[in-house]
Amino acid sequence: xxxxxxxxxxxxxxxxxxxxxxxxxxxxxxxxxxxxxxxxxxxxxxxxxxxxxxxxxxxxxxxxxxxxxxxxxxxxxxxxxxxxxxxxxxxxxxxxxxxxxxxxxxxxxxxxxxxxxxxxxxxxxxxxxxxxxxxxxxxxxxxxxxxxxxxxxxxxxxxxxxxxxxxxxxxxxxxxxxxxxxxxxxxxxxxxxxxxxxxxxxxxxxxxxxxxxxxxxxxxxxxxxxxxxxxxxxxxxxxxxxxxxxxxxxxxxxxxxxxxxxxxxxxxxxxxxxxxxxxxxxxxxxxxxxxxxxxxxxxxxxx
Numbered sequence: 001x002x003x004x005x006x007x008x009x010x011x012x013x014x015x016x017x018x019x020x021x022x023x024x025x026x027x028x029x030x031x032x033x034x035x036x037x038x039x040x041x042x043x044x045x046x047x048x049x050x051x052x053x054x055x056x057x058x059x060x061x062x063x064x065x066x067x068x069x070x071x072x073x074x075x076x077x078x079x080x081x082x083x084x085x086x087x088x089x090x091x092x093x094x095x096x097x098x099x100x101x102x103x104x105x106x107x108x109x110x111x112x113x114x115x116x117x118x119x120x121x122x123x124x125x126x127x128x129x130x131x132x133x134x135x136x137x138x139x140x141x142x143x144x145x146x147x148x149x150x151x152x153x154x155x156x157x158x159x160x161x162x163x164x165x166x167x168x169x170x171x172x173x174x175x176x177x178x179x180x181x182x183x184x185x186x187x188x189x190x191x192x193x194x195x196x197x198x199x200x201x202x203x204x205x206x207x208x209x210x211x212x213x214x215x216x217x218x219x220x221x222x223x224x225x226x227x228x229x230x231x232x233x234x235x236x237x238x239x240x241x242x243x244x245x246x247x248x249x250x251x252x253x254x255x256x257x258x259x260x261x262x263x264x265x266x267x268x269x270x271x272x273x274x275x276x277x278x279x280x281x282x283x284x285x286x287x288x289x290x291x292x293x294x295x296x297x298x299x300x301x302x303x
Contacts, residue, residue, distance in 0.1 A: 005038040008047050012084045021173030025149065033077035047085055052095050059099070068102040075101045111252040116241050117142055120250075123235035130218070132194050134231055136187040137215060141232070141247055143184035144168075145254035145272050148225045148247035155212040156195075161185060170273035178271055188214075 013031050016022045022030075037058050041050070055078060062071045078096055085091045112120065121138050124131040141151060150168050158167040164185060166178045195216055202220030203209045213222035228247055236245025243249075251272070258268050269277050 005041055005043070005045065005047060005050075006035070008085060008090060009034045009038060009081070011088075012081050015084060023149065023171070023173075026171070030077050030080070033074045034081055036074070037078060048091050050082075050091075050095050052099060055096055055099055059101075063102075072101040075099070110243060110246075110249050111256045112241065112245065112249060114257060116239070117250070117253055117257075119239040120232075120235055120241065120245060123239040130194075132187070132191040133215060134235065136184070136191040137228060138232070138235065138250075139184035139187040140166075140180065141250040142254055143181040144178045145251045146178070146247075147171075147251060147273075148228050150273075151247070152213075152215065152223050152225050152228060154214045156214050157212070159188065159214065161189075168273065172275065174273065174275075176270065176273050 009031065012034070013027050016030060017024070017027050037055075040058055040061070041054060058078075059071065059075060062074060066074075075096075082091065082094050082096050086094050121135070121142065124134045124138070128134060137151065140146065141148075144166060146154075146168060147170065150170055153169065154166065159180070160166075164180050164182070166180050167175060168178050169175050195214075198216050198218070198220040199209055199211060207220070210216060210220060210222055215223040215228075217223050217227060225247075232245055232247050232250070236243075239245075255268050255272055258271070259265070265277065
């Protein structure tokens with residue numbers, strides 16, 4: 001039986017999905033945080049009875065077993081929840097006002113050098129069963145800066161070979177058009193015959209056929225984010241790259257290399273699908289570091 005709080009959480013999650021267009025992954029994350037909070041509240045206590053002391057007790061209990069970033073995220077989930085309750089007039093006062101989150105260190109994206117990216121792109125070889133698919137995935141990630149969730153959700157019809165553009169549905173269900181480089185397009189063309197073969201093999205086994213997905217696994221089903229993360233990591237290790245390589249590291253590399261080559265911040269923001277320019281500005285620190293190194297190495301009076 002659902003408690004009073006659980007019903008309001010369900011209403012909030014439904015609002016996030018239907019009205020805000022958040023992905024199922026994001027909605028699930030909010031739900032997990034809020035249910036964790038609700039677990040410490042008596043099920044007969046309604047949201048109108050929630051006070052600041054309940055929230056402080058919850059936050060204090062998080063320290064020691066969660067990072068500052070995780071504590072901050074859970075507190076952010078609560079803020080969004082109580083704003084929703086206030087707007088819908090389920091509560092008269094916001095109990096979270098005045099409660100500060102932990103100080104989180106400034107996050108700097110991890111990225112690869114241009115040479116490391118090229119080594120990664122060349123890592124798949126003829127011994128790999130899905131070399132053509134994996135080459136296409138690596139090329140597309142670096143060419144477009146896609147999030148891994150955006151990559152695996154792409155359908156073949158989202159890619160226009162003639163205009164060399166990919167239609168992407170990102171966070172908040174927002175669509176954007178992203179240019180695709182020719183190496184990535186050629187790699188995808190090379191993968192398509194194997195894709196058709198996997199579809200045909202699945203049909204012969206009497207299984208429901210997946211005709212839409214751009215990238216498939218060995219069983220002919222849509223490839224998952226976890227599978228892409230595993231293959232990117234494996235190729236990074238094969239390429240001898242010292243750090244763990246992730247799809248997000250390729251996204252960061254895409255943005256950093258564009259800025260290093262003179263692209264303006266607004267354009268990079270559009271390509272990445274960032275809602276706020278401040279999110280994209282994280283990369284300016286990296287490009288300033290790059291410029292400083294170039295200056296120190298090249299200028300006669302740098303030292």
